[in-house]
Amino acid sequence: MEQTLYEKVGGEEAIAKVVDYFYSELVLKDDTVNHFFKDTDMEKQRRHQSKFISFALGGPKQYTGQSMAKAHEGMNLQPAHYNAIEKHLHDALAHFGVDEKDIDIALTKVATLKDDILYK
Numbered sequence: 570m571e572q573t574l575y576e577k578v579g580g581e582e583a584i585a586k587v588v589d590y591f592y593s594e595l596v597l598k599d600d601t602v603n604h605f606f607k608d609t610d611m612e613k614q615r616r617h618q619s620k621f622i623s624f625a626l627g628g629p630k631q632y633t634g635q636s637m638a639k640a641h642e643g644m645n646l647q648p649a650h651y652n653a654i655e656k657h658l659h660d661a662l663a664h665f666g667v668d669e670k671d672i673d674i675a676l677t678k679v680a681t682l683k684d685d686i687l688y689k
Contacts, residue, residue: 575623578665581628585619588619589615590664591661599657617634622675624678625678636685641685643689645689646688655679
């Protein structure tokens with residue numbers, strides 16, 4: 570039986586490290602997008618993002634929060650914002666040694682939600 574990407578990257582503990590790096594070293598230092606998180610409970614956000622990335626990697630902890638459209642309502646995210654977050658996710662996964670092929674698979678799955686995120 571073939572491993573899921575979730576298992577290949579190291580499961581829950583590894584995802585938590587990716588998410589922490591994603592926010593603390595990339596997103597929150599990027600003036601293009603960090604203002605969207607100014608009033609955000611980052612612990613809660615990290616938990617949600619861990620579940621979301623687990624979903625993207627085929628893991629067991631499925632995201633059960635608001636729909637993507639509802640979660641991004643009123644934010645009016647533009648393609649430049651989405652692209653910045655996507656690049657940060659790519660870079661966070663790469664930082665922890667995830668193969669480029671596997672990163673592409675995860676980003677392709679995330680991209681299926683792009684229409685629910687932009688211009689809301």
